[in-house]
Structures are given as C-alpha cells and as structure tokens.
Amino acid sequence: MAAAEVGDDVYGEDPTVAALEAEVAELFGHEAALFTPTGSMANQIALQLLVEPATELLCDADAHVVAHEMGAAAAYGGISTRTWPAAGGAIDPAQVAAMIRPDGYYAVPTRAIAIEQTHNRAGGAVIPLATMRALREVADAAGIGLHCDGARIWHAHLADGVPLAEYGRLCDTLSVCLSKGLGAPVGSLVISTRERIARAREIRKRLGGGMRQVGILAAAGRYALTHHLPRLVEDHARAARLAEALAPYGVVDPSTVRTNIVPLDLSGARLDAAGLAAAARAEGVLISVLGPRFARLVTHGDVDDAGIDRAIKVLTAQLAG
Ligand SMILES: Cc1ncc(COP(=O)(O)O)c(C=O)c1O
Secondary structure (H helix, E strand, O other), X not given: OOOOOOOOHHHOOXXXXXXXXXXXXXXXXXXXXXXXXXXXXXXXXXXXXXXXXXXXXXXXXXXXXXXXXXXXXHHHHOOEEEEEOOOOOOOOHHHHHHHOOOOOOOOOOEEEEEEEOOEOOOOOEOOOHHHHHHHHHHHHHHOOEEEEEEOOHHHHHHHHOOOHHHHHHHOOEEEEEOOOOOOOOOOEEEEEOHHHHHHHHHHHHHOOOOOOOOHHHHHHHHHHHHHOOOOHHHHHHHHHHHHHHHHHHOOOOHHHOOOOEEEEEXXXXXXXXXXXXXXXXXXXXXXXXXXXXXXXXXXOOXXXXXXXXXXXXXXXXXXXX
C-alpha cells in the first residue's frame, strides 16, 4: 500500500485502481469493473444499472440488498423490491419466473432478479451452478437482468470449483467484496459491460463514492486477490471443524456448513443470541447476533487453528451451561 502508485481516480487517473479494475473484470470474463468503497454501494450501483425508478427488483427476503442496505434501493434508486420467501439459500427458478411482471398500464414491471453468492443469512450457503443457469434462462426469457451480490463469491468458487468467469458469464452485473474473507481493509467492485460501467462511474459519483488517490486501497485489494484468495479453503475447513464441534448441542447441522460461516440456531439453547455473544465476548470470542435466537460465526484470516480450539472451548461451555 505504501508503495502504490496513485493518481486522481475521480479523473480516472489512478493506475493502481485501473489495474485492479482490469484484473477483476478479467477474472469474471467481463469488459469492465469499478472500485467502490463498500459492497453496499457496489450493489446499489448495480441495481440502478438494471432497474430504473418505479420498476421492480425480485430477490429473496433475506437478501442483503433488501434486508441490510437501509432501504437504499428505494431511497436512492426509486426501486420497488418484491421478495420470495428465503429458504436457506435454496431458490426455485420456476417460483421466481412466476413472480415476474410484464410492462403495462397499472403494472410495476420487473426489471431484474438479484441473488446472493454465497448467502450471508443462509450461513454462507452456495447457490448451485445449475440454479444460476436456470435463473439466467428465466431472466433471458423475460428480457430482464440478473445481478449477483457476490460479496463472498470467492468462497462459492472454491467450495464448488466453479470458475469465476462462469459466474460472470451468467450475470449481467456482479458486486464483489475485497474486505470480507479476502481481508483487504476496504473495497468492493461492480462488474459488467464497458457501457454499464461508464454509467456506474456517474452513479458512484452521485452517491459520493468518487475517491481521489485511492490506489493505496486498491493495492491492498490486489494483494488480497493474489495472496489471500487461495487460503480461503483453510477458513472453510476451520468452519467445518467448528460446526462439527457444536453440532452435539443441536445448534447447527454441519452438513450445511460449506464455506466460512457457521449459522447458529439457538431456538432450543440455554442462551439467546445476545446472551451467548456477551458470554463469548467476555472470553475473547466475537460472534454476530443476527436475530433473537440466531447468531453467526465467521472464520477468517485472523483466526488460526488455536483460535478455533479456543472458540470451541468457550462456546461449548456456554451451550452446555
Ligand atoms: C452478502 C453481502 N452483500 C453486501 C454486503 C455489504 O458490504 P459492505 O459492508 O462493504 O457495505 C455484505 C456485508 O456484510 C454482505 O454480507
């Protein structure tokens, strides 16, 4: 980062940002990409590219774009959202197809479908390639777009062995994050065609996301892609070990844990999510509270095998009570 060559990226003059954008576009087999400060901004730019004001987006009820982006699609894009029930990351393409509304008087026409790969609230579930292909066909048949919130698409790529370019081929727009499992301090990208990314640059500026000498952050992202991407499989193995150790307490089915997230269903547990999180924090183990009886454990580059051993010791003691 300290050695990064920088320029004013608002004028498109930062060579390190340009290199990162070109590398990521190529990884996904697309023409262009745009660096953004956050995954939320990358998602919202992509949605605005595909869904004009007063038309609608379809996604599942637990999708980050509707559940955790503070109404941004409505507030900044004038976008209506309609959801199908979240089913642990499982998607029925026929059900999605049946929801699509055509143009017409009295209508809110559907312009795009959004999916999340991997699915955060579904515990890092991987959407099968066959499902994505079927959704592509659904979108093509209706003449609408397909967006992938790929904040953790790197994990799906490694878990299922699907080339990133295959995911790219199936989607009109993708967002990807460098700042989650990849471990860069900041940064995401929107990926699409050259024409769409030119518009994305304008939308980013409108949202206040045009940044100046930002190559220092892009340099971290480039480093993460080279050095941290391959090691995500270690996080997956550690999450699987954590899930196996907690399974006897009835809080997780280890067969569902395929990436770096261990979702805990605490409905039958002694402690609720806030109680478990507080008790774990007191012992130096940090977990997320996603609902009254729903918690999330995430493995990442700062948690080694000894850290997993400690998490298992602390959490099993609390769950056993
Ligand atoms: C699936 C998913 N998409 C998008 C985001 C947004 O990323 P950011 O926090 O960088 O806005 C997150 C953040 O947790 C996420 O889990």
